[in-house]
Amino acid sequence: xxxxxxxxxxxxxxxxxxxxxxxxxxxxxxxxxxxxxxxxxxxxxxxxxxxxxxxxxxxxxxxxxxxxxxxxxxxxxxxxxxxxxxxxxxxxxxxxxxxxxxxxxxxxxxxxxxxxxxxxxxxxxxxxxxxxxxxxxxxxxxxxxxxxxxxxxxxxxxxxxxxxxxxxxxxxxxxxxxxxxxxxxxxxxxxxxxxxxxxxxxxxxxxxxxxxxxxxxxxxxxxxxxxxxxxxxxxxxxxxxxxxxxxxxxxxxxxxxxxxxxxxxxxxxxxxxxxxxxxxxxxxxxxxxxxxxxxxxxxxxxxxxxxxxxxxxxxxxxxxxxxxxxxxxxxxxxxxxxxxxxxxxxxxxxxxxxxxxxxxxxxxxxxxxxxxxxxxxxxxxxxxxxxxxxxxxxxxxxxxxxxxxxxxxxxxxxxxxxxxxxxxxxxxxxxxxxxxxxxxxxxxxxxxxxxxxxxxxxxxxxxxxxxxxxxxxxxxxxxxxxxxxxxxxxxxxxxxxxxxxxxxxxxxxxxxxxxxxxxxxxxxxxxxxxxxxxxxxxxxxxxxxxxxxxxxxxxxxxxxxxxxxxxxxxxxxxxxxxxxxxxxxxxxxxxxxxxxxxxxxxxxxxxxxxxxxxxxxxxxxxxxxxxxxxxxxxxxxxxxxxxxxxxxxxxxxxxxxxxxxxxxxxxxxxxxxxxxxxxxxxxxxxxxxxxxxxxxxxxxxxxxxxxxxxxxxxxxxxxxxxxxxxx
Ligand code: ZN
Ligand code: ZN
Ligand code: FE
Numbered sequence: 001x002x003x004x005x006x007x008x009x010x011x012x013x014x015x016x017x018x019x020x021x022x023x024x025x026x027x028x029x030x031x032x033x034x035x036x037x038x039x040x041x042x043x044x045x046x047x048x049x050x051x052x053x054x055x056x057x058x059x060x061x062x063x064x065x066x067x068x069x070x071x072x073x074x075x076x077x078x079x080x081x082x083x084x085x086x087x088x089x090x091x092x093x094x095x096x097x098x099x100x101x102x103x104x105x106x107x108x109x110x111x112x113x114x115x116x117x118x119x120x121x122x123x124x125x126x127x128x129x130x131x132x133x134x135x136x137x138x139x140x141x142x143x144x145x146x147x148x149x150x151x152x153x154x155x156x157x158x159x160x161x162x163x164x165x166x167x168x169x170x171x172x173x174x175x176x177x178x179x180x181x182x183x184x185x186x187x188x189x190x191x192x193x194x195x196x197x198x199x200x201x202x203x204x205x206x207x208x209x210x211x212x213x214x215x216x217x218x219x220x221x222x223x224x225x226x227x228x229x230x231x232x233x234x235x236x237x238x239x240x241x242x243x244x245x246x247x248x249x250x251x252x253x254x255x256x257x258x259x260x261x262x263x264x265x266x267x268x269x270x271x272x273x274x275x276x277x278x279x280x281x282x283x284x285x286x287x288x289x290x291x292x293x294x295x296x297x298x299x300x301x302x303x304x305x306x307x308x309x310x311x312x313x314x315x316x317x318x319x320x321x322x323x324x325x326x327x328x329x330x331x332x333x334x335x336x337x338x339x340x341x342x343x344x345x346x347x348x349x350x351x352x353x354x355x356x357x358x359x360x361x362x363x364x365x366x367x368x369x370x371x372x373x374x375x376x377x378x379x380x381x382x383x384x385x386x387x388x389x390x391x392x393x394x395x396x397x398x399x400x401x402x403x404x405x406x407x408x409x410x411x412x413x414x415x416x417x418x419x420x421x422x423x424x425x426x427x428x429x430x431x432x433x434x435x436x437x438x439x440x441x442x443x444x445x446x447x448x449x450x451x452x453x454x455x456x457x458x459x460x461x462x463x464x465x466x467x468x469x470x471x472x473x474x475x476x477x478x479x480x481x482x483x484x485x486x487x488x489x490x491x492x493x494x495x496x497x498x499x500x501x502x503x504x505x506x507x508x509x510x511x512x513x514x515x516x517x518x519x520x521x522x523x524x525x526x527x528x529x530x531x532x533x534x535x536x537x538x539x540x541x542x543x544x545x546x547x548x549x550x551x552x553x554x555x556x557x558x559x560x561x562x563x564x565x566x567x568x569x570x571x572x573x574x575x576x577x578x579x580x581x582x583x584x585x586x587x588x589x590x591x592x593x594x595x596x597x598x599x600x601x602x603x604x605x606x607x608x609x610x611x612x613x614x615x616x617x618x619x620x621x622x623x624x625x626x627x628x629x630x631x632x633x634x635x636x637x638x639x640x641x642x643x644x645x646x647x648x649x650x651x652x653x654x655x656x657x658x659x660x661x662x663x664x665x666x667x668x669x670x671x672x673x674x675x676x677x678x679x680x681x682x683x684x685x686x687x688x689x690x691x692x693x694x695x696x697x698x699x700x701x702x703x704x705x706x707x708x709x710x711x712x713x714x715x716x717x718x719x720x721x722x723x724x725x726x727x
Contacts, residue, residue, distance in 0.1 A: 002076065004074050005043070006043040006075075008041045010069045011067050011098045015064050019172050020063065022171075030051055046079065059072070098439075104272075105302070108169060110306060124185060125182050125183045125348070135378060137351075137354075140437065148174055153350075155176060197307055199346075200344060201308065203343055207229040208344060210344050216327075217329050217357060224246045224314035234288075242598050246289060246315065246317070247316075249314070253314055254278075256281075256314075259278065264278055272377055273298060275296040277361070280295050294362075320342070324423075324424065327357055357415040370714075372415045378412065389442075389444075390445055394446065394459060394716065401715070410720060445465065445467075446468070472499025473507055477678060479718030481703075481721065483717070486674055493661060496681055505576070508578025509630070524627055528543060528576055528582060540595060551637045618635070658694065676704075
C-alpha cells in the first residue's frame with residue numbers, strides 16, 4: 001500500500017474534475033480524498049501500488065474534456081486509516097486557480113431537454129458538469145455555487161440529490177437547476193399566451209424584433225429569412241450596412257447560407273460556439289444580412305437558443321447595445337434602453353455577472369484566425385515561457401483589451417470594444433477589476449501605447465506605477481512573435497490603419513526588424529495626406545482626392561467648391577502611412593464612393609468585389625533615411641487613367657500590395673529572418689493567404705496569429721511580451 005499527495009494545477013475547477021477523480025478512484029479501488037484549493041485540486045490517494053500506478057496513468061488520459069492539466073506534483077505520505085474516497089468542501093484562501101469559459105450544452109443535456117419524458121423537458125437552463133455557463137456567472141473563487149449568480153436559487157431535493165450523487169452527471173455541477181428550483185424565463189410584449197418562449201417565437205414569426213437574454217449578454221433577434229424585419233432592425237439600431245451574424249439551427253441550415261469546409265464545421269460545432277465568418281454560397285445573396293461576400297454564422301450556444309431554433313431555424317443575432325456602448329446584460333437596463341428598438345423581450349432571472357460578447361473568427365489553414373476572442377475562450381490564459389507576474393499591459397484604443405501576467409500565465413481580457421465612450425471605458429475598468437479579483441492579480445509594471453491621446457495611455461499615466469510605452473507596430477509584431485514562441489531577431493510585416501510612430505508621424509504599413517527589446521524601421525510606404533485629419537477616415541473620398549493629386553491625376557470626386565477647399569488643405573494635412581487608408585482611398589477612387597459607414601467597410605468591400613486576375617500595377621520604391629518606401633503614385637496614376645472594371649482594379653490593387661510586400665521582403669530581409677504578419681489589414685484573407693504562400697515559396701519561415709487577433713485587440717499581448725524583456 002502507498003499513499004500519495006498529488007497537486008494538480010490548470011483548468012481543474014468547474015469542469016467536473018473532482019467527480020471524475022472520485023469515479024477513477026472507485027474504479028481502481030483507491031481510498032483517499034480530493035478538494036479544491038486556491039491553486040487547483042489537492043488529491044490524496046491510497047491503495048495497492050499497481051492500482052495507484054494505473055490511476056496515475058489514466059488521470060491525464062481520461063480527464064474531463066474541458067479540463068486542462070498544467071502540472072501534476074506527487075509526494076509520498078505516511079499511510080492513513082482510510083477505507084473510502086471522499087470529496088471535501090472547497091477551501092478558500094489565496095485565489096490562484098483558473099476559471100473555465102462558458103460552454104455550449106452537451107449532447108446529453110440537449111437530449112434530455114428535448115425528451116418529453118425527462119423532468120427537464122423544455123427547460124432552458126439545463127446544464128451539467130460538462131456544459132453550461134461558467135465565466136459569465138462567477139463572482140469569486142473558488143468556483144462554488146455560493147460564489148456564482150446561481151446563489152439565489154436553492155436546489156430542490158431532486159437537484160440536490162443529483163448534485164450529491166457521485167454516479168450522476170450533475171455531481172457537483174454548480175449551476176445545476178430545474179424548472180422547480182432554477183432560473184425562469186419571462187416575456188414582455190404584446191402576445192398573450194401563457195408561455196414566454198411561445199410568445200417570443202410568435203413575435204419572431206410575425207417579423208418582430210425580440211431582445212433575447214443569452215449567456216454573456218442580450219441580443220436583438222429577428223427572422224433571418226425576412227428582409228423586411230432585418231431592415232427594420234437595421235433602421236432602429238442605426239446599423240445601416242454593418243454585417244449581421246446569423247444563428248442557424250444546425251449545420252444543414254448553415255449550408256443554405258454559406259459554403260462550409262470541414263474545418264469551418266469543426267469551429268462551428270466546438271463548445272466555444274464562436275461566430276465563424278464563412279463565404280456566402282452566392283456572393284450576391286443575403287445582401288440585407290451582409291453586403292460583402294462573407295456571412296457570420298453561429299450555432300445555438302445556450303439551451304434557450306436551442307429551444308428557439310426548434311421553431312425558427314435562422315435568426316439574426318446582434319448584440320443589443322446603444323451606439324458604441326457595450327452589450328447590455330441587465331434586464332432593467334434592457335427594458336429601458338431598448339424600448340424603441342425591440343418589439344418584445346425574452347429575458348430571464350439568472351444574472352449575468354461578467355459581460356462576454358460572442359467571439360468572432362474565421363478558419364485559416366485549419367486553425368482559428370481570431371477577429372474577436374471572447375465568449376468560450378476567455379478567461380483561459382495563454383502561457384508564457386517566463387514568469388511575467390505583475391505586468392499589466394493596457395492595449396491600444398480601438399478594439400481595447402488588456403493582458404495581465406501572473407506566473408507563466410497571460411490573462412487576456414474579453415472583448416471590450418473601441419474605447420470611444422465612457423460606457424466602454426467603464427466596461428474595460430470593470431473587466432480589469434474582475435480579473436484582478438478572480439485571479440488575484442497584481443500590477444507592478446504598466447505598459448501602454450506610445451500614442452499620447454489614447455484613453456489607455458492617460459489611464460496608464462494616472463496609475464502612479466512604473467510605465468513602459470511601446471510603439472504600436474512593435475507591439476503588433478511582438479504579439480505575433482510571442483504567440484509563436486519566437487525569441488530571436490524577426491522581420492515584421494505590419495499592416496494596419498493607424499499607429500503612432502517613433503518619429504511622431506502616423507504609421508501603418510511597416511517593415512520592422514527587431515526582437516522584444518528593440519526594433520528598426522526598414523520599410524514603409526509613401527505617406528498619404530489626410531485632408532481634414534480624422535474626417536478623412538470616414539469621408540474616404542478625401543483620401544481618393546489626395547491620392548490622385550499626389551499622383552498628378554486629380555479626379556473630380558466632390559462638387560467644385562468643396563473640391564477646391566479640400567485641395568487647399570493638402571499642404572497642411574496630417575500624413576499617414578496606414579495601409580488601411582490606402583485601401584480606403586483606393587476603394588473610393590475606383591467606386592467613386594465619398595464616405596464609408598463604419599471603419600473598415602471600404603477594405604472589406606474592396607476584397608469582396610475583386611475579380612480573379614494575376615495582373616498588378618507597376619512597383620516603384622525610393623529610399624530616405626535608410627528606409628525603403630513604396631511609392632503608390634504609379635499605381636494610382638495607372639488606376640485613374642486605365643479603362644478597366646472596378647472589380648479588376650480591386651484585384652490589381654491587392655496584387656500590387658502583395659508584389660510590393662514580396663519585393664520589400666527580398667530587399668530588406670536577405671538573411672531570411674523569421675517573418676511575422678500582424679495588424680488589422682491581415683484580416684484581409686486574400687492578402688494573408690497570398691503573402692503567406694508567396695513567402696513560403698521563397699523558403700521564408702512565416703508566422704501569423706492563431707491565438708489572438710491580428711487587429712488592435714492583440715496589441716496588449718505584444719506590449720506585455722516587450723515589457724517582460726525590458727523590465
Ligand atoms: Zn450537459
Ligand atoms: Zn431542481
Ligand atoms: Fe494597429
